[in-house]
Amino acid sequence: MADETSPESDARASESFDVQDADAAEIRDTDIQFDCPQCGKSLVIDYRGAGLEIACSQCGASVLVPIPDGMELTDLDLDSGEILKQLFATRRNYQKVELQVKELRTRLAQLQETLGVMQEVVAEGLANT
Ligand SMILES: [Zn+2]
Numbered sequence: 579m580a581d582e583t584s585p586e587s588d589a590r591a592s593e594s595f596d597v598q599d600a601d602a603a604e605i606r607d608t609d610i611q612f613d614c615p616q617c618g619k620s621l622v623i624d625y626r627g628a629g630l631e632i633a634c635s636q637c638g639a640s641v642l643v644p645i646p647d648g649m650e651l652t653d654l655d656l657d658s659g660e661i662l663k664q665l666f667a668t669r670r671n672y673q674k675v676e677l678q679v680k681e682l683r684t685r686l687a688q689l690q691e692t693l694g695v696m697q698e699v700v701a702e703g704l705a706n707t
Pocket residue numbers: 614615616617618619634635636637638639
């Protein structure tokens with residue numbers, strides 16, 4: 579019988595998020611920027627690192643990543659239902675766009691056909707003068 583327990587179930591280890599120099603790193607909207615209380619170095623870390631204890635990239639001191647105002651730690655663990663909802667919404671939008679592209683392609687083909695007819699008419703008109 580298969581064992582249901584997975585050794586990867588606790589993948590949210592602190593090693594997953596690298597703290598970076600705020601000066602050097604590309605900072606995203608979701609990143610948390612803070613200063614090392616030990617050496618004052620500006621650090622930046624992925625928002626999922628909020629509340630974790632990390633090592634300062636400059637002095638190596640243990641630093642507690644601040645939790646941004648208004649952020650609930652439970653926000654970090656979006657339940658799978660919410661993630662699925664977002665996925666479905668994205669897929670719906672994608673299908674809508676695909677439909678629009680198809681319609682535009684059809685319209686383009688019609689216009690090209692019309693253009694061909696008009697060019698023929700113009701050519702005939704020129705030939706008859
Ligand atoms: Zn430091």
